[in-house]
Amino acid sequence: xxxxxxxxxxxxxxxxxxxxxxxxxxxxxxxxxxxxxxxxxxxxxxxxxxxxxxxxxxxxxxxxxxxxxxxxxxxxxxxxxxxxxxxxxxxxxxxxxxxxxxxxxxxxxxxxxxxxxxxxxxxxxxxxxxxxxxxxxxxxxxxxxxxxx
Amino acid sequence: xxxxxxxxxxxxxxxxxxxxxxxxxxxxxxxxxxxxxxxxxxxxxxxxxxxxxxxxxxxxxxxxxxxxxxxxxxxxxxxxxxxxxxxxxxxxxxxxxxxxxxxxxxxxxxxxxxxxxxxxxxxxxxxxxxxxxxxxxxxxxxxxxxxxx
Amino acid sequence: xxxxxxxxxxxxxxxxxxxxxxxxxxxxxxxxxxxxxxxxxxxxxxxxxxxxxxxxxxxxxxxxxxxxxxxxxxxxxxxxxxxxxxxxxxxxxxxxxxxxxxxxxxxxxxxxxxxxxxxxxxxxxxxxxxxxxxxxxxxxxxxxxxxxx
Amino acid sequence: xxxxxxxxxxxxxxxxxxxxxxxxxxxxxxxxxxxxxxxxxxxxxxxxxxxxxxxxxxxxxxxxxxxxxxxxxxxxxxxxxxxxxxxxxxxxxxxxxxxxxxxxxxxxxxxxxxxxxxxxxxxxxxxxxxxxxxxxxxxxxxxxxxxxx
Numbered sequence: 001x002x003x004x005x006x007x008x009x010x011x012x013x014x015x016x017x018x019x020x021x022x023x024x025x026x027x028x029x030x031x032x033x034x035x036x037x038x039x040x041x042x043x044x045x046x047x048x049x050x051x052x053x054x055x056x057x058x059x060x061x062x063x064x065x066x067x068x069x070x071x072x073x074x075x076x077x078x079x080x081x082x083x084x085x086x087x088x089x090x091x092x093x094x095x096x097x098x099x100x101x102x103x104x105x106x107x108x109x110x111x112x113x114x115x116x117x118x119x120x121x122x123x124x125x126x127x128x129x130x131x132x133x134x135x136x137x138x139x140x141x142x143x144x145x146x147x148x149x
Numbered sequence: 150x151x152x153x154x155x156x157x158x159x160x161x162x163x164x165x166x167x168x169x170x171x172x173x174x175x176x177x178x179x180x181x182x183x184x185x186x187x188x189x190x191x192x193x194x195x196x197x198x199x200x201x202x203x204x205x206x207x208x209x210x211x212x213x214x215x216x217x218x219x220x221x222x223x224x225x226x227x228x229x230x231x232x233x234x235x236x237x238x239x240x241x242x243x244x245x246x247x248x249x250x251x252x253x254x255x256x257x258x259x260x261x262x263x264x265x266x267x268x269x270x271x272x273x274x275x276x277x278x279x280x281x282x283x284x285x286x287x288x289x290x291x292x293x294x295x296x297x298x
Numbered sequence: 299x300x301x302x303x304x305x306x307x308x309x310x311x312x313x314x315x316x317x318x319x320x321x322x323x324x325x326x327x328x329x330x331x332x333x334x335x336x337x338x339x340x341x342x343x344x345x346x347x348x349x350x351x352x353x354x355x356x357x358x359x360x361x362x363x364x365x366x367x368x369x370x371x372x373x374x375x376x377x378x379x380x381x382x383x384x385x386x387x388x389x390x391x392x393x394x395x396x397x398x399x400x401x402x403x404x405x406x407x408x409x410x411x412x413x414x415x416x417x418x419x420x421x422x423x424x425x426x427x428x429x430x431x432x433x434x435x436x437x438x439x440x441x442x443x444x445x446x447x
Numbered sequence: 448x449x450x451x452x453x454x455x456x457x458x459x460x461x462x463x464x465x466x467x468x469x470x471x472x473x474x475x476x477x478x479x480x481x482x483x484x485x486x487x488x489x490x491x492x493x494x495x496x497x498x499x500x501x502x503x504x505x506x507x508x509x510x511x512x513x514x515x516x517x518x519x520x521x522x523x524x525x526x527x528x529x530x531x532x533x534x535x536x537x538x539x540x541x542x543x544x545x546x547x548x549x550x551x552x553x554x555x556x557x558x559x560x561x562x563x564x565x566x567x568x569x570x571x572x573x574x575x576x577x578x579x580x581x582x583x584x585x586x587x588x589x590x591x592x593x594x595x596x
Contacts, residue, residue, distance in 0.1 A: 021202030024210055027176065053170030054294075059216045059235045060173055064209025071208075086208045087562055088535050088586050090239040090388045092415050092435055094408040109433060110392040114561060115534055115588060117390050117433070135415070137390055137435055139535050139586055141562060142350060145203075161571040236413055237386050237437050239537045241564050241584055242555040258582060263412060264385055264439060266539050284564070286539055286557060286584055288386050288437055290413060294495070319500030322507055325474065351468030352592075357518075357533045358511025359471055365506045383504045388537040443501075 004038030004108060007079040011037060015072050022068070030065050030104075032072065038108035040072040046102055046124070057097030057133065062104075062122050066091060066136045069106030070118035074140040077111045083115060083145030089138040097133040099126030109137075116140040153187030153257060156228040160186060164221050171217070179214050179253075181221065188259035189221040195251055195273070206246030206282065210273050215240060215285045218255030219267035223289040226260050233265060238287040246282040248275030254298030256294075258286075265289040302336030305377040320366070328363050328402075330370065331426060336406035338370040344422070351386055355395030355431065360402075360420050364389060364434045367404030368416035372438040375409045380384060381443030382414060383414050387436040395431040397424030407435075414438040449461030451555060454526040458484060462519050469515070477512050477551075479519065485555035486520040493549055493571070504544030504580065509569050513538060513583045516553030517565035521587040524558045530592030531563060532577030538583040544580040556584075563587040565594075 008014060012035045019025070019032065028050070034041040042065060044050075052058040067089055074084045103123045110117040122134040153295045157163060161184045167183065168174070177199070183190040191214060193199075201207045216238055218243045259266040271283040306312060310333045317323070317330065326348070340363060342348075350356040365387055372382045401421045408415040414424040420432040455461060459482045466472070466479065475497070481488040489512060492498075500546040514536055521531045550570045557564040569581040 003303060018202045021200070021204075023198050023200045024207035025201075027198045028209075029249075047174045051172045052174075053167045054232070055170075058171075058173035058213070059208065060177075060213025060221075063212035063216065063238065063240075064207070067208045067212065068331075074196075083203070085203075085245070086240075086242050088239065088241050088537075088584075089155065089208065089380060090237065090435065090535075091212075091235075091539060092237050092407075093235050094415055096234070107378070109390075110259065117392055119433075132408070135435070137388065137433070139199050139255070187362075220305075237388075237435075239388060239584065241556075241586060243564055259579070263575075266541055270519075281557070284566075284584070286537065286582070288539060319498070319502075320505075321496050321498045322505035323499075325496045326507075341545050347470050347474045349464045349468070349470045350472075352530070352532075353468075356469075356471035356511070357514045357536065358475075361510035361514065361536065361538075362507025364504070365510065369506075381501070383543070384538075384540050387506065387510065387538065388535065389510075389533075391533050393591045394532070417556065419573050437478075 002039055003038040004077055006077050011076045015076060025068055028061065028064065030068065034121040035076065037076050038073055040069045040076060041105045042069050043064040043101055043103040046099060057094060057102060058094055062097065062134045063091050064113060065104035066120040066122060069104045070120045070138045071140060073106040073108050074116035074118055076094035082146065083143050087139045089136060091134055091136040093134050095131055095133045097124045101125040114142055115147040151186040151188055153226055155186040155226050160225045164225060174217055176232045176252045177210065177213065179217065184225065186225050187222055189218045189225060191218050192250055192252040195248060206251060208242060211246065212240050214253035215269040215271060218253045219269045219287045220289060222255040222257050223265035223267055226257060230293050230294065233289040234292055236288045236290040238285060240283055240285040242283050244280055244282045246273045248273035250274040263291055300335040300337055302360050302375055304335040304375050308442045309396045313374060323366055326362065327357065328366065333374065335374050338374060339403045341399055341401040342366050344397060348416065351414065357391060360432045362419040363399055363402035364420060367402045368418045368436045369438060371404040371406050372414035372416055375406060381441050382438040383441055385437045385439040387434060389432055389434040391432050393429055393431045395422045397422035399423040412440055414440065431444060449484040449486055451524055453484040453524050453579040458523045459572060462523060465591065474514055475508065475511065477515065482523065484523050485520055487516045487523060488552045489516050490548055490550040504549060506540060509581045510538050512551035513567040513569060516551045517567045517585045518587060520553040520555050521563035521565055524555060528592065530590050531587040532590055534586045534588040536583060539582055540581050542578055542580045544571045546571035548572040560590055
């Protein structure tokens with residue numbers, strides 16, 4: 001059960017339809033696994049392409065999957081004809097990331113008609129053990145989005 | 150001329166050697182074009198793989214190239230045996246990004262022995278005209294880095 | 299019960315001794331009401347001096363009491379001889395603040411030997427009803443603090 | 448000469464009229480010294496009331512005068528009937544602050560009809576020498592402000 005109610009009962013289908021245009025998400029190999037009103041989770045298997053020179057998950061990977069899950073969490077609450085774009089994202093990197101899998105969870109903290117405030121968390125999973133590697137906040141700006149597929 | 154002096158006169162070669170391990174940077178197609186003490190610039194041609202569902206540059210692309218250029222700007226000032234990792238990055242998205250090319254500039258604002266404060270800017274270029282699409286700040290933490298290639 | 303254990307069993311007394319030097323906190327009239335390892339709460343009655351021109355709590359008041367409670371939450375986990383200073387604070391203003399009382403809670407999310415990551419929340423209380431008006435994150439830098447009173 | 452043009456030619460008077468309601472600003476003793484379209488400067492003499500327990504300027508003081516100068520810089524560009532409130536402020540503390548005087552400069556980086564992006568800097572002055580102690584960014588949300596005095 002989500003703490004929010006979407007203004008669009010068909011929000012999950014609307015988000016799934018949007019994913020085909022998420023080219024950078026596909027380049028990374030990330031996918032959404034759980035879409036609720038105001039809370040979106042996604043994950044991917046970690047591979048060499050996601051790493052930086054110390055052998056850990058690239059900070060850009062972490063920021064990207066936070067942006068995606070927080071953005072879709074905000075979008076899940078939008079009425080038809082409205083979309084969101086990121087105005088500000090702030091990411092704290094708590095631990096170096098390594099493991100088999102990476103998981104991001106984006107949540108709406110405070111929805112609004114002009115701005116939506118979100119929080120996000122990223123975990124890596126190794127041998128079934130989760131480690132919190134980043135924690136974030138974002139301000140999403142509500143825009144008119146002509147096309148709701 | 151840079152406003153900073155590196156503690157390692159060979160800093161440009163040290164950074165170039167690090168780039169081979171920047172797998173996520175290579176996946177995107179980004180490369181560094183100008184390395185000065187405390188200021189690093191990079192760019193890439195924009196392609197469909199960098200976009201989100203509205204046809205603009207993905208916020209994760211922008212955050213990633215900011216993280217890379219600010220991180221290497223901080224690293225350029227490190228003495229041998231020291232590296233940096235991102236503690237916090239905060240990105241403001243000023244304009245939607247589109248065009249032929251994307252350019253990121255990372256600069257050190259305040260170096261320190263434990264933390265380095267940086268600023269960054271991202272521009273898109275279309276028909277020779279630059280548009281500032283994002284502006285950022287980051288806190289880089291200084292770490293012991295056993296291997297200086 | 300706190301999820302953290304302090305390295306200094308006498309941390310509450312140590313923090314109380316520090317408060318006499320918190321001149322700006324006293325100017326505002328804020329005081330700490332609950333000190334646990336890694337979690338510090340404080341509050342004050344709201345008065346005209348805390349307001350801005352729209353009649354709401356000044357954003358600077360909110361940022362200040364977040365900085366104080368997150369700072370002392372980090373400090374509560376420090377061993378003797380170590381202190382903390384704020385490296386970065388990022389505050390999201392979720393709702394305009396008004397009411398009889400304002401309450402801030404600072405919590406450690408991830409302690410470390412060089413940096414401590416914290417989160418904070420601010421509520422206003424009116425007729426017994428709490429409203430979340432701000433949510434924040436901070437990066438605290440660990441410093442050598444000669445004087446532990 | 449400012450790089451911006453205000454939509455309200457009388458913006459300086461409008462800001463001066465607002466200051467009487469800035470109760471928390473008056474409690475601190477801060478005042479605006481230079482008001483241009485998109486750029487506002489203010490200062491105050493430092494006194495014991497502005498300090499924290501290490502004898503340096505309180506982080507809350509710094510955050511407050513950044514919020515004030517960035518907020519009024521954004522407000523200076525607003526048309527009649529519009530105001531601004533802070534959505535997000537992120538402050539990096541570069542150096543400990545001490546001296547005779549503290550000076551804050553807020554500037555608009557990118558104005559917009561829904562959001563205004565700003566940057567800010569704080570300096571302390573001692574014996575005529577300026578030290579940059581903090582650097583900040585903020586996202587200001589444009590609101591309908593019934594009363595333009």
